[in-house]
Amino acid sequence: MNIGNASERSGLPAKTIRYYEDIGLLKPDRADNGYRDYSMSDVHKLRFLQRSRGLGFSVEECRQLLALYEDKDRASADVKSMAQSKLQEVERKITELRELQHTLNHLVAHCHGDQRPDCPILENISGEA
């Protein structure tokens, strides 16, 4: 599969996909003409990168998360503890997003007039409820 196709399926720009190859996140095959040739497994990785980057994980964290799957040399205890620490981070992010969701819902519900609503969004949004 060519890069344009992989781009469509993963939601990542071709530029970014090439960049991810540059920094060693994946290494697609090359066709005889020199074109990159992406497997479904490559597309899975790209889609995963697209998601996890959008969720605020750094490229290095994404590399670790990918390694959770790929690294056959790492001992299972390490994998488990890394997964657990990422899990805590995920749970924290979910909590924060729920609070933001709550605040935005409140804003949408109460903001039907033609002037600024009278709701202290920042106090809620900044997480001190």
Next chain:
Amino acid sequence: MNIGNASERSGLPAKTIRYYEDIGLLKPDRADNGYRDYSMSDVHKLRFLQRSRGLGFSVEECRQLLALYEDKDRASADVKSMAQSKLQEVERKITELRELQHTLNHLVAHCHGDQRPDCPILENISGEA
């Protein structure tokens, strides 16, 4: 409140706080000695920025979210539609995080041996369940 204190309370490095001032996200008072002087409202904004940046919103999106609260000139219909579109994005992020959470939970639960677990993390993680 000095920048060190605001940094502690918001979870943002002082460097980043000064940068946010440079790009116009907030404008703290100045004390007579030239030191920046942060109000509680400033700290709320910083904490909000710390969170929403960590959740994958760009600085420009954060600027818009802050504007939802602050912009007295914008018509309420605009505020509402912007809040609604951000809300959809938040809901999508929550869904994606739940899927990642599920995958990591699975990994932690089944990964008790000393070798790589036999679970197709990437297929789950890349969102094609």
Next chain:
DNA sequence: ATAATCTTTCCAGTAACTGGAAGGTCAAGG
């Protein structure tokens, strides 16, 4: 008084892309 710990500005460097030029490849139409 002096040392340690702030704070300031400024300038340079890094991370993670993003845009654009210059050129090679491929599939479709004349």
Next chain:
DNA sequence: CCTTGACCTTCCAGTTACTGGAAAGATTAT
């Protein structure tokens, strides 16, 4: 066969969002 347009390639420069460090002024602790 040839050309046109949509792909693809590499390379290099620019942007966004910080981050580190120097040089110097202010504050606090002994």
